Amino acid sequence: xxxxxxxxxxxxxxxxxxxxxxxxxxxxxxxxxxxxxxxxxxxxxxxxxxxxxxxxxxxxxxxxxxxxxxxxxxxxxxxxxxxxxxxxxxxxxxxxxxxxxxxxxxxxxxxxxxxxxxxxxxxxxxxxxxxxxxxxxxxxxxxxxxxxxxxxxxxxxxxxxxxxxxxxxxxxxxxxxxxxxxxxxxxxxxxxxxxxxxxxxxxxxxxxx
Ligand SMILES: Nc1nc2c(ncn2[C@@H]2O[C@H](COP(=O)(O)OP(=O)(O)OP(=O)(O)O)[C@@H](O)[C@H]2O)c(=O)[nH]1
Numbered sequence: 001x002x003x004x005x006x007x008x009x010x011x012x013x014x015x016x017x018x019x020x021x022x023x024x025x026x027x028x029x030x031x032x033x034x035x036x037x038x039x040x041x042x043x044x045x046x047x048x049x050x051x052x053x054x055x056x057x058x059x060x061x062x063x064x065x066x067x068x069x070x071x072x073x074x075x076x077x078x079x080x081x082x083x084x085x086x087x088x089x090x091x092x093x094x095x096x097x098x099x100x101x102x103x104x105x106x107x108x109x110x111x112x113x114x115x116x117x118x119x120x121x122x123x124x125x126x127x128x129x130x131x132x133x134x135x136x137x138x139x140x141x142x143x144x145x146x147x148x149x150x151x152x153x154x155x156x157x158x159x160x161x162x163x164x165x166x167x168x169x170x171x172x173x174x175x176x177x178x179x180x181x182x183x184x185x186x187x188x189x190x191x192x193x194x195x196x197x198x199x200x201x202x203x204x205x206x207x208x209x
Pocket of ligand 1: 014015017018035065088098164166167170171172189190191192
C-alpha cells in the first residue's frame with residue numbers, strides 16, 4: 001500500500017490552531033481545516049465551576065469543538081473523520097487562558113517566571129462512533145527566572161505567539177529562551193498528543209499500517 005492516505009472519508013481538523021494544522025500536514029496527513037467557531041469561555045467556566053480537572057476540561061472542550069465542526073459539515077457529503085483538540089495551562093492551582101493582548105501576555109509570563117507550569121492537551125478523533133476516541137497528555141515546563149530584557153526581547157520577536165498560544169510563547173520560537181527545561185511530549189506542548197492521534201487514524205484505516 002502506498003504511503004498515501006487510504007481512507008475515502010475526508011479528515012477534518014476542527015481547529016484554527018496553526019500548530020495543530022502544521023503538525024498534521026508535516027506528518028503527511030491531509031486534513032480539511034474547519035475552525036469550530038466555538039466560544040470556549042462559557043463552557044470552560046462551567047466546567048471549572050463544576051470542579052472539572054484540567055484533563056476533564058480539555059477533553060470536554062475538544063469534544064465540543066468536534067461537535068461544532070460536525071454540525072457545520074454539509075449534509076450529503078461523506079461523513080468525515082473529525083480531529084479536535086484543546087489545551088489547558090495550569091500553574092499552582094491557577095488556570096491561564098490565551099492572553100488577550102501583549103500586555104496580558106507579559107503579565108502572564110511574569111506570573112509563570114521561575115515556576116513550573118503544566119500544559120494538558122486533549123484530542124478527540126470521531127469517525128461516527130457513538131462516543132469518540134480520546135486521548136489526553138500533559139507536559140511540565142519550567143521557566144527560568146529570566147530578566148525583563150529577555151522577556152521583552154521575546155515578545156518583540158514573536159508578538160504573534162503572545163496572542164495565539166495559551167502560554168504566550170512558542171517553544172519552537174524565541175519563547176524557548178525563557179525556559180530551563182521541560183518534561184513531556186513535544187507535540188503535547190505544541191497543542192495535541194500527535195502520536196496517539198496518528199495511531200488512531202491507522203486503526204481507522206486513514207493512514208496505512
Ligand atoms: N506554535 C505553538 N503553539 C502553541 C504552543 N503552546 C501552545 N500552543 C497553542 O496554544 C493554543 C491553545 O489554545 P486552544 O484553545 O487549545 O486552541 P486554539 O488555538 O484556540 O485553537 P482551536 O483548536 O481552534 O480552539 C493552541 O493553538 C496550541 O497549538 C507552542 O509552544 N508553540
